[in-house]
Each structure stands twice: as structure tokens, then as C-alpha cells.
Amino acid sequence: xxxxxxxxxxxxxxxxxxxxxxxxxxxxxxxxxxxxxxxxxxxxxxxxxxxxxxxxxxxxxxxxxxxxxxxxxxxxxxxxxxxxxxxxxxxxxxxxxxxxxxxxxxxxxxxxxxxxxxxxxxxxxxxxxxxxxxxxxxxxxxxxxxxxxxxxxxxxxxxxxxxxxxxxxxxxxxxxxxxxxxxxxxxxxxxxxxxxxxxxxxxxxxxxxxxxxxxxxxxxxxxxxxxxxxxxxxxxxxxxxxxxxxxxxxxxxxxxxxxxxxxxxxxxxxxxxxxxxxxxxxxxxxxxxxxxxxxxxxxxxxxxxxxxxxxxxxxxxxxxxxxxxxxxxxxxxxxxxxxxxxxxxxxxxxxxxxxxxxxxxxxxxxxxxxxxxxxxxxxxxxxxxxxxxxxxxxxxxxxxxxxxxxxxxxxxxxxxxxxxxxxxxxxxxxxxxxxxxxxxxxxxxxxxxxxxxxxxxxxxxxxxx
Numbered sequence: 266x267x268x269x270x271x272x273x274x275x276x277x278x279x280x281x282x283x284x285x286x287x288x289x290x291x292x293x294x295x296x297x298x299x300x301x302x303x304x305x306x307x308x309x310x311x312x313x314x315x316x317x318x319x320x321x322x323x324x325x326x327x328x329x330x331x332x333x334x335x336x337x338x339x340x341x342x343x344x345x346x347x348x349x350x351x352x353x354x355x356x357x358x359x360x361x362x363x364x365x366x367x368x369x370x371x372x373x374x375x376x377x378x379x380x381x382x383x384x385x386x387x388x389x390x391x392x393x394x395x396x397x398x399x400x401x402x403x404x405x406x407x408x409x410x411x412x413x414x415x416x417x418x419x420x421x422x423x424x425x426x427x428x429x430x431x432x433x434x435x436x437x438x439x440x441x442x443x444x445x446x447x448x449x450x451x452x453x454x455x456x457x458x459x460x461x462x463x464x465x466x467x468x469x470x471x472x473x474x475x476x477x478x479x480x481x482x483x484x485x486x487x488x489x490x491x492x493x494x495x496x497x498x499x500x501x502x503x504x505x506x507x508x509x510x511x512x513x514x515x516x517x518x519x520x521x522x523x524x525x526x527x528x529x530x531x532x533x534x535x536x537x538x539x540x541x542x543x544x545x546x547x548x549x550x551x552x553x554x555x556x557x558x559x560x561x562x563x564x565x566x567x568x569x570x571x572x573x574x575x576x577x578x579x580x581x582x583x584x585x586x587x588x589x590x591x592x593x594x595x596x597x598x599x600x601x602x603x604x605x606x607x608x609x610x611x612x613x614x615x616x617x618x619x620x621x622x623x624x625x626x627x628x629x630x631x632x633x634x635x636x637x638x639x640x641x642x643x644x645x646x647x648x649x650x651x652x653x654x655x656x657x658x659x660x661x662x663x664x665x666x667x668x669x670x671x672x673x674x675x676x677x678x679x680x681x682x683x684x685x686x687x688x689x690x691x692x693x694x695x696x697x698x699x700x701x702x703x704x705x706x707x708x709x710x711x712x713x714x715x716x717x718x719x720x721x722x723x724x725x726x727x728x729x730x
């Protein structure tokens with residue numbers, strides 16, 4: 266059978282095109298498979314090894330840590346962007362072998378209730394009791410003729426005279442009172458009632474004027490008895506205490522209201538203690554306060570909180586707390602520095618060792634032991650810290666076991682697993698580093714810095730940063 270040239274040429278063209286298309290398709294399939302294999306290998310990359318205790322030690326092959334001798338463990342990398350469900354479950358806990366726990370000194374403790382008492386210490390200054398101070402002033406204008414107290418520091422008793430002032434106004438007022446007394450005697454027998462009562466009104470007005478000038482009742486009685494005006498007025502102290510300021514001088518002319526003395530009763534003093542704002546919420550009115558002074562070693566004074574100032578010192582970040590203290594023997598002197606101590610019982614509360622809590626600043630985390638060697642992170646809320654213990658407000662229950670030491674090793678292991686750890690401050694920001702080479706932590710609190718070894722024990726190749 267003879268095929269014409271016109272039919273043969275189109276058949277040849279169709280065959281050539283089909284063969285070329287099939288060859289291109291097979292080449293694309295092989296290239297895709299090869300690329301997928303190479304991509305998988307590239308994504309997985311070479312296995313690297315690190316020390317759980319010192320994550321900055323990174324090696325390309327198994328071995329021991331040049332610092333602590335622990336067996337290096339492989340750095341686990343995710344082959345895909347999203348971990349599978351099984352991997353997610355594994356990230357919820359960290360498992361340590363018995364040898365790892367021994368070498369890292371991981372110890373656990375039971376969460377329990379214990380009586381806790383917070384001690385607040387503050388520095389204070391002894392101050393005058395402002396409710397026991399008085400200023401002695403001149404009641405009348407005149408000249409100081411006599412001082413019964415002429416030195417600062419002298420003790421004066423309430424109701425005793427401290428000065429005498431000559432005053433023409435006082436003499437005039439006394440003469441007016443004597444005249445009113447005579448007028449009353451003359452008018453009391455008048456048959457006209459308004460006139461007889463007018464004499465009493467004159468006496469009452471004159472007596473009131475004397476009192477306004479500071480004349481006491483016994484001085485008025487003495488004036489009525491003698492019938493002679495006293496040219497000097499005695500000025501009395503309103504309370505018993507120590508003269509802390511003396512302004513008056515003999516021969517000095519004074520006006521009404523001019524200060525003569527300042528007197529303070531030091532049988533009770535104040536201590537103004539500077540309490541930090543973190544301790545301030547624990548201070549309450551009426552709390553007992555112990556006061557110690559370097560001037561009296563071994564002697565403790567006792568007072569109580571009487572007032573809490575309603576404002577904060579922006580420079581010292583402290584709140585002033587006023588403590589009222591009895592001062593027998595006047596041992597505590599104003600402006601003396603003292604130390605104030607307040608013991609605040611918090612009752613029975615849940616406590617764990619301070620070392621068990623890792624604080625990143627944003628969250629507080631403990632590692633709870635779920636079963637021997639298996640730990641899970643738990644967010645907690647902490648309260649008062651007293652000594653080596655800290656109060657747990659929420660996040661744990663009585664009887665739970667937590668890692669009391671070695672928590673940073675567990676946190677490092679969690680970082681290597683990709684779980685993000687428990688919130689260790691030194692780990693924050695690690696996710697931002699370039700993938701493929703874990704960034705060293707900026708500060709691993711609780712771990713001593715690596716000490717370079719001599720010779721071939723350790724060199725720069727041991728730490729691939």
C-alpha cells in the first residue's frame with residue numbers, strides 16, 4: 266500500500282510533537298522528585314549536638330560536654346513548619362534521665378502550707394510629737410521685764426510662769442475693772458432695775474477684757490482683793506516639756522502674738538520611717554513596730570503605726586510611716602537615726618523555695634514533676650517572699666512536687682525540644698535569631714560562666730556561636 270507524500274508529512278509532524286511532549290513530561294517528573302529529595306535533605310540538614318546544661322556548646326558529632334562532662338544530645342529540628350499532634354504532646358513535658366538529674370543536681374520538693382511571717386525593715390528619723398508642742402506668745406503689747414526660763418533645754422511645768430511683761434494696756438484694763446466694781450456697789454441699791462443691772466454689765470465687760478489680755482482667774486481675784494493694779498503680766502506655759510527654742514530677751518518690746526518660747530513634750534516621740542512601695546501594702550494602722558538605735562546597743566523600743574502618709578516620695582520611691590513611741594527617760598532624741606522593724610504574720614500559706622520559681626519579668630513559672638523524671642511548666646502567681654521561701658497565690662496545690670533546684674537545666678531542655686521553655690528571661694528573643702544556628706542566651710542566671718581550659722581541653726571550636 267503506497268502512502269502519498271501529502272498524508273505522510275502530517276503524520277511525521279504529529280509523531281515528533283507527541284514524542285517531544287512525552288520526553289518533556291518525564292524530565293519534569295524526575296526533576297521534581299530530585300528537587301523534593303534535595304529539599305528534604307536541606308531542610309533536615311546535618312545533625313548537631315549540644316549540652317543540656319550549657320546550650321552554647323554546639324558540635325557536629327556526638328560526644329561529651331567539655332565543661333561538665335554531660336553527654337551531648339541532638340538538637341531536634343522540625344521538618345515542617347507545623348509539628349504533628351504527637352510532637353505537640355511531647356512538648357508539654359520534659360523528661361530527664363536519672364544521670365541527667367544527678368549531674369544537674371535536680372531536686373524536687375513538695376508544695377506545702379507553712380506559717381509565714383514577712384519582715385519589713387526601714388530607716389527612720391526621730392521627730393517631735395507635733396500634738397505635744399506649744400508656742401508661748403505675748404498676750405499684750407509691752408516690755409519683757411523678767412524671764413523665769415532663760416536657756417534652751419530647760420524643763421518647764423504646765424501652768425508655771427515663764428516671763429513677766431510690763432504693759433500700759435494691762436494697767437488701763439485693771440483700773441477699768443476696779444472702777445466697774447465701785448460703780449456696781451453704788452448702783453446695786455438703786456430702785457430702778459435697769460440702773461442696778463447696769464452695774465453688773467460694766468463689771469462683766471471689764472472682766473472679759475482682762476481675760477482677753479491673758480489675765481487668769483486667780484489674778485483677777487487677787488486684783489479684787491488688793492484693789493491695786495499689777496503693772497506686770499505673768500505669762501504661763503500651756504504644757505510641761507522642754508524649751509526647744511527661746512526668742513524672748515529681757516528688755517525686749519513685744520506686740521500681741523509675738524513668740525517667746527517653743528516648748529515640746531518629749532515623753533512621747535514620733536519615728537517617721539521610709540517604707541519602700543513594694544512593702545507599703547503590708548503596713549496597717551496599729552501594727553507593732555520595733556525600734557533600734559546605734560546609740561543604745563541591745564535596747565529595743567516599741568511603738569505602733571499611728572499614721573501612713575497618703576503620698577509617695579518620687580525620688581526615693583518610699584512612703585513615710587509614722588510610729589508613735591513612749592520615750593521614758595527621754596532617750597530618743599529628735600533627728601536621731603533609727604532602724605524600724607515590722608513583723609507581719611501572713612498565716613499558713615502555700616510556699617515553695619525561691620529557687621523553684623523562674624521569673625522572666627512577664628510571668629513566673631515552676632517545673633512540676635508529673636512522674637519521676639518528667640516535668641511540666643506551670644504558671645504561678647507569687648506573693649510575699651520571706652527568706653528562702655515564696656508564697657504561692659495560685660497555680661499549684663498542696664502536695665504537688667516541683668523542681669526546687671536545677672530548674673534552668675529543665676528549661677534549657679525544653680528550649681532544645683522547641684517547646685519554648687517555661688519563660689526563662691534568658692531565652693526571650695531567641696525565636697528571632699536566624700534558623701539553623703541557635704543563638705546563645707544573653708544571660709543564663711544561676712549558671713557560672715564557662716572557664717577556658719588549657720591546651721586541648723577546650724578551644725574556640727567547642728563553642729559555635
